[in-house]
Amino acid sequence: MKFLVADDHDLVREAIGSFIETEGAVDVFLAADLDEALKAIDEQGAFDLVLLDYNMPGMNGLEGLGKAIAQNGGKPVAILSGSASRSTAEEAIRAGAAGFVPKTLGSKSMVMAAKFMAQGEIFAPFNFMQKMGQPEDVKTGLTQREQQVLRGIAEGKSNKEIARDYDLQEVTVKLHVKTLSRKLDARNRTHAAMIARDRELI
Known part of the structure; x- marks a missing residue:
């Protein structure tokens, strides 16, 4: 897999790129602004995941997100931010972002979130997800996928077995386990x- 990290702060860009490349065993490309990011996509072809800093030059709010999504041929593009509000995160996901990733996430969580989004899932921190209108069962408060994963756990299955049952990546199952455990x-x-x-949830 290959990821693109675009951020105008050199240290932040290099740090995020470095631990995703180290922890995630993927090739990571870096860009300092939206124009560089779009150029990289043009030259390298579509990336499995593009992470865009919400406040970097050229973004103009979520306008840059739309440009990157179009340029990346439908593959996941997510927003990276250290300060954006919940409403901005919600708006970004409604606009087609694969997720909203706070820069404050720990390295392992960042890598897991990146892999999660690269597999086509939507990622947002739990406190955002609670208020984003994602389809949840009224009785359980869990999404359909979380209920499937929970059923697998209750049956004593490993993450790998649950992933195989539902044609998911193991990292995707791990994130669902984390989210449903919080809920x-x-x-x-x-x-x-x-x-x-x-609670007779399953």
Whole structure:
């Protein structure tokens, strides 16, 4: 896989690019503004994931997002930001972004989020997701995919087995486990399964 990280702050751009490349075992290309990012896409072909800093030169709000999505041939493009509001994150995802990634995410979480989006899933921090109108079951408060993953956990299946059952990547399952555990206030996957049984969620 190959990713593109575009940010006008040299240290931030290089740091994010470095730990995604190291932790994620992918090729990472860097750009300092939107024009450089679009040029890189033109020269290298579509990237598996493009991360765009919301405030860098050329973005003009979410206008730059639309340009990058069009240039990247339908492959995932996400917004990276250290300060954007919840409403901006919601607007970006409605506009077609693959996700909203805070620069404050830890390296392992950043890599997991990047891989998650590269597989075609939408990523946003939990406190954003809660208010974004994503389809959730009224009874359980979980999305259909989270319920499927929870059912797999309750059946004692590993992430790899659950991924195989639903034709997902293992990293995607890991993120769903993390999200549903937060929603259920579960300490770990075993606790999540216990809560699910107690509340008759599955």
